[in-house]
Amino acid sequence: MSEDAAQRPRLRITEIFHSLQGEARDVGRPTVFVRLTGCPLRCVWCDTEYAFHGGQWRDIDEIVQEVTKYKTRHVCVTGGEPLAQKRCLDLLARLCDAGYEVSLETSGALDVSAVDARVAKVMDLKAPASGEAERNLWSNLDALTAHDQIKFVLADRSDYDWARQVLDERALSQRCDVLFSPVYGKLAPRDLAEWILADRLPVRMQLQMHKLLWGEEKGR
Secondary structure, eight states: OOHHHHHSOEEEEEEEEEEEOOSSTTTTOEEEEEEEOOOSOOOTTOSOGGGSSOOEEEEHHHHHHHHHHTOOSEEEEESSOGGGSTTHHHHHHHHHHTTOEEEEEEOSSSOOTTSOTTSEEEEEOOOGGGTOGGGOOGGGGGGOOTTOEEEEEEOSHHHHHHHHHHHHHTTGGGTSEEEEEEOTTTSOHHHHHHHHHHHTOSOEEOOOHHHHHHTTOTTO
16 A cells, blocks of 8 residues: 555444435435544444454545446445444535535434534434443533434333433433434334324334335345
8 A cells, every 4th residue: 555545544443335324314315424433332232243344445545436426415424333433424524515415414422513414414312122222421502503413213101101200301302303213123113103293202213114015125
């Protein structure tokens, strides 16, 4: 590798692919997904464990060029945990500069304050059944704006009750959109829907549309 190539900003990438956004506010939109490799968390229900290791080092210029090939306006940077790689911030800014509508899927365990303000942050708050609730970085809430989103992935009634308490105590619905989602195959969507309606929660329920379309096939 030349000295010039070694100095160019790079990221370890698991995959880049074109699909429909399966969740959050842009559900159903054709989107280019850039999946970064690596994650410091180990949620028990994680469906992207294949992104924890491996991947290929790629120049940010090369990544942006590949995104361009799909001729799609929306780009989602995801993982793993994309913010575990510091150069992720550079990629997000570059994509915004190129005119894309960019979203970032992040665990909420790493600082989001330096993320480009043009990026829509879709930030998880980890519920107890994930096994990683102690990793929630609550100061991240102060970095959220109205065009961001908070997502709770819930495995059971105890998770739901915890999320409902957090929603109320931290006035989350006054910050941005709040999404409640059942863990695929663990919590019946109908049960979650009925709890939300019974408690009149100011949240949006979501299902993972990509799993309804393609099952548990990876890369969607």
